[in-house]
Every structure is written in structure tokens, then in C-alpha cells.
Amino acid sequence: MKILKNIGVALVIGLGCVLTNRSAAQGNSYNIIPYPSALIARQGVFTITNSTRIDVSAGKFANEVVQLNELIQRGLGTKLKLGKGAKTIKLNLDASLPAEGYKLTITPLNVAISAATSAGMFRAVETIRQLLPVGLQSKTGHLKALTLPALNITDKPEYAWRGMHLDVSRHFFSISYLHKFIDLMALYKMNKFHLHLTDDQGWRVEIKKYPLLTQQGAWRTFNNQDSACMKKAKDNPDFEIDKSHIIKRDGKTLYGGYYTQEQLKELVAYAATKHIEIIPEIDMPGHMMAAITAYPYLTCNGENKFGELFSKPICPCNETTYEFAQNIFDEIMQIFPSQYIHIGGDEVDRTDWAKSAECKAMMEREGIKDLAGLHSYFINRMEKYFNSKGKKLIGWDEVIEGGISPTATIMYWRTWVPDAPVKAAKNGNKVIMAPGEPLYFDNPADQYSLYKVYHFNPIPAKLNKEEAKAIIGAQANIWTEMIPSERRADYMMMPRMTALAERLWNGNADNYDSYLKRLTGQYKRLDALNVHYRLPDIPNIVNENVFTDKAVLTITKPLADMTIRYTTDGSLPQNTSNVLPTSLTINKPVNIKLAAFTPNGSRGDIYTINYRQQSLAAAVSAQTTAGLKCDYYKAFFKQTSMIEAKKPDSSFIANNIIVPASVNAPSFALIYKGYIDVPQTGIYTFYLTCDDGGILKIADRMVVDNDGLHSAQERNGQVALEKGLQPFVLKFIEGGGGFALKLKYSFNGSARAEVPSSWFKN
Numbered sequence: 056m057k058i059l060k061n062i063g064v065a066l067v068i069g070l071g072c073v074l075t076n077r078s079a080a081q082g083n084s085y086n087i088i089p090y091p092s093a094l095i096a097r098q099g100v101f102t103i104t105n106s107t108r109i110d111v112s113a114g115k116f117a118n119e120v121v122q123l124n125e126l127i128q129r130g131l132g133t134k135l136k137l138g139k140g141a142k143t144i145k146l147n148l149d150a151s152l153p154a155e156g157y158k159l160t161i162t163p164l165n166v167a168i169s170a171a172t173s174a175g176m177f178r179a180v181e182t183i184r185q186l187l188p189v190g191l192q193s194k195t196g197h198l199k200a201l202t203l204p205a206l207n208i209t210d211k212p213e214y215a216w217r218g219m220h221l222d223v224s225r226h227f228f229s230i231s232y233l234h235k236f237i238d239l240m241a242l243y244k245m246n247k248f249h250l251h252l253t254d255d256q257g258w259r260v261e262i263k264k265y266p267l268l269t270q271q272g273a274w275r276t277f278n279n280q281d282s283a284c285m286k287k288a289k290d291n292p293d294f295e296i297d298k299s300h301i302i303k304r305d306g307k308t309l310y311g312g313y314y315t316q317e318q319l320k321e322l323v324a325y326a327a328t329k330h331i332e333i334i335p336e337i338d339m340p341g342h343m344m345a346a347i348t349a350y351p352y353l354t355c356n357g358e359n360k361f362g363e364l365f366s367k368p369i370c371p372c373n374e375t376t377y378e379f380a381q382n383i384f385d386e387i388m389q390i391f392p393s394q395y396i397h398i399g400g401d402e403v404d405r406t407d408w409a410k411s412a413e414c415k416a417m418m419e420r421e422g423i424k425d426l427a428g429l430h431s432y433f434i435n436r437m438e439k440y441f442n443s444k445g446k447k448l449i450g451w452d453e454v455i456e457g458g459i460s461p462t463a464t465i466m467y468w469r470t471w472v473p474d475a476p477v478k479a480a481k482n483g484n485k486v487i488m489a490p491g492e493p494l495y496f497d498n499p500a501d502q503y504s505l506y507k508v509y510h511f512n513p514i515p516a517k518l519n520k521e522e523a524k525a526i527i528g529a530q531a532n533i534w535t536e537m538i539p540s541e542r543r544a545d546y547m548m549m550p551r552m553t554a555l556a557e558r559l560w561n562g563n564a565d566n567y568d569s570y571l572k573r574l575t576g577q578y579k580r581l582d583a584l585n586v587h588y589r590l591p592d593i594p595n596i597v598n599e600n601v602f603t604d605k606a607v608l609t610i611t612k613p614l615a616d617m618t619i620r621y622t623t624d625g626s627l628p629q630n631t632s633n634v635l636p637t638s639l640t641i642n643k644p645v646n647i648k649l650a651a652f653t654p655n656g657s658r659g660d661i662y663t664i665n666y667r668q669q670s671l672a673a674a675v676s677a678q679t680t681a682g683l684k685c686d687y688y689k690a691f692f693k694q695t696s697m698i699e700a701k702k703p704d705s706s707f708i709a710n711n712i713i714v715p716a717s718v719n720a721p722s723f724a725l726i727y728k729g730y731i732d733v734p735q736t737g738i739y740t741f742y743l744t745c746d747d748g749g750i751l752k753i754a755d756r757m758v759v760d761n762d763g764l765h766s767a768q769e770r771n772g773q774v775a776l777e778k779g780l781q782p783f784v785l786k787f788i789e790g791g792g793g794f795a796l797k798l799k800y801s802f803n804g805s806a807r808a809e810v811p812s813s814w815f816k817n
């Protein structure tokens with residue numbers, strides 16, 4: 056990639072302007088995501104009219120011509136004829152180009168696209184799609200001409216696996232939504248669609264040999280997650296259960312649905328036209344309650360319920376289990392021609408296996424030493440079956456625990472087991488990175504999500520260059536327990552997927568500012584595609600504010616054409632709510648709810664902003680030395696309020712709010728205590744990021760409450776302080792699985808900064 060970039064620089068001297076990855080950082084009018092490896096801007100435009108021809112003398116790329124012509128037809132109202140003409144779009148075969156790579160040259164006279172493969176040619180068509188006008192259709196009818204800016208692009212992906220996953224079990228999604236999902240993936244050059252078809256909450260694929268799987272397993276009475284969604288729907292209609300998936304049967308209301316084999320075959324063929332491979336997942340031996348309900352003989356003891364953490368699995372010690380599993384995968388392989396089949400293998404409650412006489416006998420017979428080994432025996436045996444049918448197996452990373460064959464592909468998800476992908480890579484397995492943080496797109500998005508996804512490095516630091524070749528790419532997962540509607544799924548996926556798409560295609564994270572600018576250009580495109588994306592965040596919101604006599608609220612709009620509307624009566628802002636003035640003076644306590652609205656009425660996230668009146672806290676006098684006293688507790692706490700019931704294991708002096716390397720218990724708590732010596736009188740804002748929880752008190756006032764067990768999240772709050780020493784307490788708990796602790800401040804609305812260590816005293 057870097058070499059191509061330099062060639063671009065050499066070629067362009069005196070001809071145009073080079074827009075490589077680095078110069079893209081200055082922003083440009085080429086709103087392409089993912090940004091190409093090298094892009095050179097040229098003078099002028101190529102104009103597509105009815106008389107433009109598509110030249111396919113290479114005799115290949117029939118599908119890509121159809122795809123290109125579909126785009127053009129949307130704009131011009133007619134397809135372009137094939138052949139040679141005064142102005143042509145020529146599709147060339149160039150076997151020297153990498154798989155999925157392409158070259159695109161646009162001059163005022165013609166367009167030339169070269170690729171070695173149909174996939175590469177299709178990725179080029181998607182680049183052209185992003186260069187064409189957003190709507191492709193004017194409101195008043197078709198256009199007479201479409202223009203493409205003159206340029207040279209040389210492009211190829213960094214990672215072969217650029218995946219998206221969708222769980223259609225926890226909530227069912229219509230087949231038409233899966234088509235839309237594929238369209239969006241294609242627009243951003245993603246290429247693997249992992250369809251999580253079965254789970255405890257629903258079986259979604261027709262299996263002809265076992266009809267009860269869908270007759271019974273595809274339908275449920277509402278469960279507690281459905282109820283949680285219904286509760287949330289009161290504030291946000293995106294949480295409403297989709298009525299089109301509700302039926303009445305025998306007087307009962309049932310919810311669910313499934314895809315017929317015919318529907319899925321058509322979907323696979325549709326995805327293939329976009330060069331997207333659909334990878335089916337039939338999750339076993341755990342997550343099988345929907346199947347066990349229909350076929351109870353699948354478990355070791357006939358039970359079908361949740362254990363301590365996970366549901367009871369099918370029994371790996373009965374031959375009937377293998378017969379059932381193989382019969383299912385035989386039909387799955389008929390539907391899905393993908394190279395890979397995903398067997399799941401995650402979150403298995405193995406306790407019942409230990410009680411089973413069949414399992415005891417099998418472990419003895421096969422020399423299996425523990426339950427993890429039994430789990431692996433099941434996966435390894437199924438892998439052999441897959442391989443005998445010419446397929447590769449993918450499993451979630453738990454499957455390596457009891458030993459795994461190096462030919463299986465491992466999908467890493469457990470952020471709290473950072474060594475799992477390292478172990479798998481060193482074992483010779485191929486690895487797909489899908490760590491929950493930041494790639495579980497069912498986790499609520501916030502103002503940091505895009506940054507985190509964009510800067511996610513698929514290569515674990517502990518792998519050397521050679522070992523890193525095991526990492527074939529990455530994928531974002533969308534688990535749908537709390538995603539009951541297509542609108543909510545759109546919102547969770549977009550625009551986060553665009554950040555992942557650029558990271559995986561481009562191979563570096565250097566162009567974030569340019570990416571954000573280009574993303575602004577993509578929103579209109581997403582509007583035209585009817586995508587209910589998450590609107591950009593309103594920047595610099597402080598949620599818990601204080602004032603002494605008055606304060607002024609000023610809000611920056613995330614996009615120029617948005618309107619900020621607000622309420623002060625606790626109700627949710629609507630399209631009809633008052634427009635927030637440029638600056639709003641606050642002189643009494645108030646609770647404000649505000650949101651940005653697009654011109655077409657879409658509402659962004661709702662922000663709650665509280666104002667409390669406070670007097671300035673008087674400074675105290677004390678004999679002090681540098682740093683805070685920090686007590687260290689080696690124990691597990693759910694809440695910071697529980698810490699002081701215990702005695703600290705040790706204490707040390709901390710000059711800043713950083714967890715030192717000596718604090719290395721798997722679960723722990725810290726209490727930083729002393730004074731903060733603030734240099735000026737006024738309103739201080741503190742921003743506390745914690746994983747898990749923390750609280751900050753200054754002058755005995757709660758400033759930030761970020762308590763509880765959770766992943767890294769920032770909370771902020773204000774306090775009115777007189778200049779001088781102010782009592783300071785920060786409590787922090789880490790439940791296990793990796794932590795984060797950061798404290799920043801701003802004064803009277805200044806930019807946020809680190810708290811200087813000279814401010815801390817005890």
C-alpha cells in the first residue's frame with residue numbers, strides 16, 4: 056500500500072493533487088468509505104449519459120456489469136448498452152492485481168476499471184457508487200447525466216475477513232431486512248455475513264428432517280427480554296416488538312418466525328452477487344434450548360433449562376447427538392455453499408456431563424481427562440465431519456480450552472481472556488477477531504464508540520509478524536436480546552460498521568479526522584437508503600451541572616442542518632418541542648432533556664442535563680505533603696459503598712489517578728483520599744472514566760457517580776469550589792477482566808485536561 060502511494064506521488068507532479076491516506080487527513084470531497092489505498096485527484100469529470108457504453112470485451116464480469124447498470128439505471132432511468140462508443144466505461148481483466156483489489160481511472164473521456172477477480176471488480180463498482188450523487192434520483196425524475204470526478208485509484212483490502220454478524224434468534228428479522236443488511240455491507244466493502252441462526256430463544260432455519268425445530272422452536276411466548284424491550288418502548292418506539300412476527304396459535308400469542316430453505320438459498324445467491332459469503336452458525340453443544348424443547352433426547356438427562364450461567368447443553372456422549380447434528384449440518388451445507396460453517400461452541404454449562412454415566416464411559420474409553428476435553432472432543436469430531444464434506448469449522452474461542460485441532464478457525468470474543476487469540480495463533484489456528492470491546496455492536500454506542508472501533512487493532516500485541524498472519528481479519532457482532540426491531544438494528548450497526556470497514560480495508564488508523572469528515576458526507580446517502588443510523592453526538596455535554604447565581608447553556612449542533620429541541624417538564628423531546636436558543640440562561644434548578652433532529656425528523660440520542668444551585672465550598676487549611684493516600688483492597692466488590700466494610704490489604708501514596716502496576720489482584724478496590732488544591736475559585740467539571748465503577752467526592756459533595764460493575768464509561772459532574780485545599784475522595788472497584796481509570800477536569804468551560812499531580816495532597 057505504501058509503495059502504491061509513493062508511485063502516485065511521482066506520477067502526479069504537475070498534473071493534479073495527490074490524495075493518499077495521509078493527505079486524506081486534511082479532508083476532501085471524495086467521501087469514500089473505506090478510503091482507497093491510493094487516490095489521485097484529476098481535473099474534470101466524466102459524464103455518463105444514455106449514449107455512454109460499457110465495454111466488456113474482457114468477456115468476464117457479467118454480474119458486475121449488471122450491478123453497475125443497476126446503479127446507473129437508478130440515476131438515468133435506463134441501463135447503458137454494452138459495446139464500444141465515443142465514451143466508454145471499460146472493464147478490464149488484469150490478473151496481476153490482488154484478490155478483491157482493483158484499479159479505477161476516471162478521465163473526462165472514459166472510465167477504465169481493472170481487476171483480477173469478479174470480487175475486485177465489484178468492490179470497484181461500490182467505489183463508483185460512492186462517487187455518484189447521493190440520491191441517484193432527483194425528486195422530480197431521472198437525471199439526464201451523472202458525473203464522476205476524474206481520478207486514479209489503486210486499491211486493495213488489508214484483511215480478507217471483514218465480517219458482520221447478526222443474531223436472528225433472540226429476535227427474528229424479516230428476510231427483506233437481511234437483504235438490506237447485505238446491501239449496506241456491500242456499500243462499505245464488507246465481505247462475510249455471519250448469520251447466528253439458532254439459540255436458546257429461537258430456531259430460525261427450516262430443517263426438513265426435524266420439522267419440530269421450526270414448528271415449535273421458532274415460536275415462543277414473550278420472554279423476560281421481550282418484556283424489557285416493551286418497557287423501553289414507552290420512551291423509544293424502536294424497542295417495540297415487531298407485530299409482523301406475532302401470531303395466534305391455539306389461543307396463544309406466539310412470537311418468532313423462521314426462514315425456509317428456499318428463502319435462504321435466494322439470500323445466499325443475492326449475497327453472492329455482492330461477493331459476500333454468508334456463514335451460517337448452528338450453535339452447539341450449548342445454546343440449544345429451542346432444539347431440546349422439540350427433541351428432549353438431545354440432553355444427557357432430559358432436562359432443558361438454564362444452569363447457573365448458561366443453558367444446559369446437548370449430550371456429547373450419545374451417538375444419537377452426533378446423528379442429529381450431522382443430519383442438521385447436511386441440510387445446512389445444502390443451503391449454504393460457504394467455505395466455512397460456524398458451530399458456536401460458546402458458553403457451555405458442562406456440569407450435567409459430569410453426572411452422566413455415558414460421559415464417564417466415553418471419557419474413559421477416549422482418554423478424555425476433563426469436561427473441557429469432552430467439549431473439545433465434540434467440536435473436534437464435528438470438525439472432522441465438516442472437513443469430510445469439504446468445509447472448514449469456525450468455533451467461538453472457548454473451544455480451544457480443552458485442546459483444538461489447528462485446522463479449526465477460532466472466533467475470538469471474550470475480551471477478558473486476552474491470551475485466547477494468542478494461544479490459538481501459536482497453536483496454528485486461523486483467528487477472526489471479534490472482541491466484545493469494542494466489536495459487540497449490541498453494546499450501546501456513545502461518543503467514543505466510533506473512535507474505539509476505528510482504532511481497534513486486530514493484531515494482538517503478543518504476536519510477532521509471522522504469528523500475526525494467523526489473524527485473517529475481524530468482525531462486529533450484533534446480539535439482539537435488546538434489539539427487537541429493524542430500526543433498532545440499523546441504529547446499533549450504523550455508523551459503527553463504517554469505522555470497522557475502513558479499519559479492516561485500509562489496515563491503519565491514521566485517517567480518523569478525515570474519516571469523520573467523510574462520514575458526514577455519508578449520512579445523506581444513508582438517509583436515501585432509509586437507514587435509521589445513530590445520529591452524530593452533540594459534543595461536550597455535561598450532564599450534572601451546578602451554578603452559584605446563573606449559568607449559560609450553549610450547545611454545538613453536530614451537523615449544520617440539525618435542530619436542537621428541548622423540554623424541561625421531564626417529557627421526551629419531540630419534533631414539536633421548543634427549539635433550544637443559541638444560549639439559554641439558567642438561574643434556577645432545572646432538568647433539561649434535549650435531542651438533535653434531522654430535517655426529515657429523525658431524533659438523535661436524548662441527553663439529560665441537570666442544573667443544581669450550589670454555594671462555593673470553602674477551602675480548608677491543613678498541613679499536607681504531596682500525593683493522595685491510596686488504600687488497596689484485594690477483594691471483589693459490586694459497589695463502592697461496600698469497600699469500607701473491609702480492611703485495606705496495603706496503602707501507598709499516589710501522585711495521580713493511575714492504577715500502579717503493583718495493583719494486580721484479579722478483583723480489587725482502591726480509595727484515593729486527601730485534598731485537591733484548586734488554583735482558582737469557580738465551577739470545576741470532572742470527567743471520570745471507569746471500568747468497572749467509581750465515584751468522586753470533593754468537599755464532601757458527590758461530583759461524579761459512575762458506580763457499579765460495567766465496561767469503560769465516562770460520567771461527568773460539576774462542583775463549585777473556592778480556591779485552595781478541598782477534601783478529595785475517589786473510590787474505584789474492578790470486578791475482573793481488565794480495568795480502566797481516568798480523571799480529567801475543566802474549569803469554567805475550558806478544554807478538558809489531566810489533573811496536574813501537584814494539585815493532589817494528603
Ligand code: ACM
Nearest residue numbers: 401402451468534
Ligand atoms: C458469545 O457472545 N457468547 C459468543
